[in-house]
Amino acid sequence: MTGAARTIIEGAYVATVDAAGSEYAEGHVVVEGSDIVAVGPGPAPEWAADVGGPGHPAVTRIDGRGHLLTPGLVNTHHHLYQWLTRGLAQDAILFDWLTALYPTWSKIDAEVVGAGALGGMAVAVRSGCSTMADHHYVFPRDSGDILGSIVHAAQQLGVRLSVTRGSMDLGASKGGLPPDFAVETTDAILVASDDAVRRFHDPSREAMTRIALAPCSPFSVTADLLRESATLARSLRVRLHTHGSETLEEEAFCLATFGKTPTQYLDDLGWLGDDVWMAHCVHLDDHAIARFAETGTGVAHCPSSNARLAAGIAPVPQLVAAGVPVGLGVDGSASNESGQLGAEIRMAVLMNRLRAGADGMSGRTGLYLATMGGARVLGRSAEIGSIEVGKLADLALWRVDGVEHAGIADPVAALTLGAQPPLARLLVNGETVVRDGELTRVREADVAREVSLASATLRAR
Structure with missing residues (x-):
């Protein structure tokens, strides 16, 4: 019987992002099937190249000279359906932006969401992203199998997916921000959440699809939904996700409505823990940071979106210093029209230096957030991220000897401070999903055509 296919990458600058921060100027990585089986300096060991005959694997050799090899990037927060509504409400803060877009989002269905998810993920994958976390929380009546359409899009591209069954049950008539037509009943949400986990969640080591439960935010859901969702998620052994402390307006809402900060409110409802991650966390005081650290609650840092909506700069250096798991997120593509996770590394480094000084965040810390940090946030640090x-073979090979990067002394700086390098290869579970900057499983022209049609269809509604 022929062994599993083997891929050998040699000659690249290898940034492993392991606990020791090991790097090899001219290193090798050997992949067998979906697993990494060798890593180190210099050429691959001789046994890796054994070919031919029964029991010997097919071998693919990749010349990594002039390239940087990193773990595949991990996107810890996205709203893929928003790929269809980019370029709107360009100069609004969060609450005004949401109010402007809710009416359009109320017209989505599985067909248009599938096209948007395919487009949003395609761009993220081309920026080196091997794992996507999508927070979907808008489910209009009779809109079809929206989560199924997102899962199918990920399968088409070959990307790893953590998709949430999000929710909103606090409409404007009950004091919430979203209009009543955009919310569901609490009971319907809990039934749908249970169904989503049973249909799509794969707890296995090599899982390509996992589900989390994700009531949207303190200003769009009830305390009952938060409490019951946490109980349900823990009974099903899946993770929890929500937005938290994104804006000063959110903090004012929580203080006026609950007499507590967002962190205090969520903490009282059982929403801090090592099975929880929150998006943004821009406005955290010292007490909140300490509670996140004590409980192991994760943070999805979304620097471009926070800048686009003028929300502020999250205290990421303080969170990292306290031991809080922190990863990077694109956030909704309607508040980050780029959609490229690779670009968020540089943005995170530069924005956090504005807040914390020139030594506030190194490029290598930025790379850690985008890889191992994200894996910790999604509860997958034993499987991916370094x-x-x-570990599973999720690998990004970046070309750093072209005109944009030739002469940069440090290949890691080429990725974390320079222009985003061309992506020569992206492996997910040992399979090539990007080669020489192009998606291998779908035609990009077809994806672009589907996105344009879906966006026009949604606007027409």
């Missing part, structure tokens, strides 16, 4: 023997 280049180590025994």
Whole structure:
């Protein structure tokens, strides 16, 4: 019987992002099937190239000279359906932006969401992203199998997906921000959440699809929904996700409505823990940071979206110093029209230096957030996020010898401070999903055509 296919990458600058921060100027990585089986300096060991005959694998050799090899990037927060509504409400803060877009989002269905998810993920994958976390929380009546359409889009591209069954049950008539037509009943949400986990969640080590439960935010859901969702998620052994402390307006809402900060409110409802991650966390005081650290609650840092909506700069250096798991997120493509997770590394480094000084965040810390940090946030640090023997082969190979990067002394700086390098290869579970900057499983022209049609259809509604 022929062994699993083997891929050998040699000659690249390898940034493993392991616990020791190991890097090899001219290193090798050997992949067998979906697993990393060798990592180190110099050429690959001789056994890796054994070919031919029964029991010997087919071998693909990749010349990594002039390239930087990193773990595949992990996107910890996105709203893929928003790919269809980019370029709107360009100069609004969060609450005004949401109010402007809710009416359009109320017209989505599975067909247009599938096209948007395919487009949004395609761009993220081309920016080096091997794992996507999508927070979907808008489910209009009779809109079809929206989560199924997102899962199908990820399968088409070959990307790893953590998709949430999000929700809103607090409409404007009950004091919430979203209009009543955009919310569901609490009971319907809990039934749908249970169904989503049973249909799509894969707890296995190599899982390509996992589900989390994700009531949207303190200003769009009831306390009952938050409390019951946490109980349900923990009974089903899945993770929890929500927005938290994104804007000063959110903090004012929570203080006026609950007499508590967003963190205090969520903490009282059982929403801090090592099975929880929150998006943004821009406005955290010292007490909140300490509670996140004590409980192991994760943070999805979304610097471009926070800048686009003028929300502020999250205290990421303080969170990292306290030991809080922090990853990077694109956030909704309607508040980050780029959609490229690779670009968020540089944005995170530069924005956090504005807040914390020139030594506030190094490029290598930015790379850590985009890889191992994100894996911790999604509860997958034992499987992905670093280049180590025994981990899954999610790998990004960046070309750094072209005109944009030739002469940069440090290949890691080429990625974290320079222009985003061309992506020569992206492997997910050992399979090539990007080659020489192009998607291997779908035609990009077809994806662009589907996105344009879906966006026009949604606007017409």
